[in-house]
Amino acid sequence: MNAGSGGYGSAGEDTRAGCVCPPCRCAAPSSRSQGQNRHSGRNGARGRSLGRSRVRAVARARGAALSPNTVRTYATGWNSFCSWADAQGVDVSSAGSDDFQGWLVDLAAEGKRPSTLRTYRAAVVHRYSEWGGANPARDPQVGRVLSGLRRQAAQAGYVPKQAAPLRHHHIDLIAETAFEPRNNQPGGRLETPEQAARRALVDIALVSVAHDGLLRCSELLAIRWGDVVAAENSGGTLIYVRRSKTDQTANGAYIPVSQFASKALERIKPPNADPDALVFDMSAGTVARRLKAVARTAGIDAENISTHSPRVGMAQDLAAAGFDMAAIMVAGRWSTPAMVALYTRRLAAADSTIAKHLQTRQTHPSQQRPRNTNTTPQAA
Known part of the structure; x- marks a missing residue:
């Protein structure tokens, strides 16, 4: 996975160090690298040099679009999908909507939170967008599965955690x-x-x-x-x-x-x-x-x-x-x-x-304590 093929990291750097998926499953769908030189002829040498320089500059600019934290998070999500795909015998370059739906369902079964599923899907969407062409991770059915898993988690009692305040x-x-x-x-x-x-x-x-x-x-x-x-x-x-x-x-x-x-x-x-x-x-x-x-x-x-x-x-x-x-x-x-x-x-x-209105509400008469608390029946 390199910068020219949509990898996460700085331009010109080999970012496969952070990727756990096999090389054959981590390559872009196209066999031609985005940075492949197309210059030839009389100015071929100069064209190749300018082409490589331009590719590196483009990769640096694209890499700067994401914050370092987002890069790390997206790498984790992408590695998760690659590991799942390898175990299932799925080639990521030809994965379809059904594969992404199955991956999300399996992650939910492992106990991943809905917010994690949403982030991981965003990571895969971003990777396929970098590759260009069809983006099966954006399929509406994948979104429906994600919504369904979120609803199921809520029905099971899941409540998103919020940081406790320090006031x-x-x-x-x-x-x-x-x-x-x-x-x-x-x-x-x-x-x-x-x-x-x-x-x-x-x-x-x-x-x-x-x-x-x-x-x-x-x-x-x-x-x-x-x-x-x-x-x-x-x-x-x-x-x-x-x-x-x-x-x-x-x-x-x-x-x-x-x-x-x-x-x-x-x-x-x-x-x-x-x-x-x-x-x-x-x-x-x-x-x-x-x-x-x-x-x-x-x-x-x-x-x-x-x-x-x-x-x-x-x-x-x-x-x-x-x-x-x-x-x-x-x-x-x-x-x-x-x-x-x-x-x-x-x-x-x-x-x-509404809260202020409720604070002004008087006690209901039925809740008021009777003045005469002696409930013993009087003699006839």
Whole structure:
């Protein structure tokens, strides 16, 4: 699988390292590579050179259309289909709608979530689109099977998990308990007070900045010290988000953070910090583990705490403070209101016109306690 044949990865690189399917089943349907040279004649050598250069440039541009996370996710979905096809004796270059339907049904039987099935199908659709020609993964019958599997999962009691929120009061609890030493050293040893203090300062900065900025994990980990700037008018602190999931062309956005988060950043900033150095130089997995750890220490149920929890928490804090959906969408850099509505639905229901009306309803007469509580029959 190479860039010229629609593989995932940078142009000119062999991306078969991430693919588990056999070479014969991973090739594009056409025997002619998209990068095959068609130049000949008097300028053949020059034409071949320009052709190869152009193919590499085209492949680089096409590869840049997807974010690295999407590339990895699509590679996982495509590898899943290739492995299934190999086990079934199906050649992916000639697979049909029935094959994709069977693959999705088998994945559901293995316990894959509806969201995973949808993503995997998108990965296969993308691969066949890269190859050009017919795209059997787009067949309406495949979509109907996917819808049916989603309905069956709902009937079986499946409920999509949502990240538990980390709201303002949670961050207060985290700040109060973060300095407690933990048994996280090699061999299960307890942290020294100095180690606990260094770790706690980073934890507090991590969760408060992620919360105030409604930051996705990728945005949080991309912040550099040069992106932390003073606001010109208010005297507060702004963080420059260079790009985001909804800003793939890197127009950028400045987001404000609280004085609490600003001071937390000051406490972990190295002397003479390099403007290009990352503020939080760690992996997404490390962020998730640290958030779960600070939540547990603060007495917060950490089962559904994830890297998205501070973002969900701030969305709920804004909704509780009376900000409308449009304002929350702008603050969180959402392109549609769907996720905002999902994150704030409980607060919205409690604050709805109907809920307020029900709060004013008087007790029904039949539920009022009788004044005379003596139910003993009176003597005649």
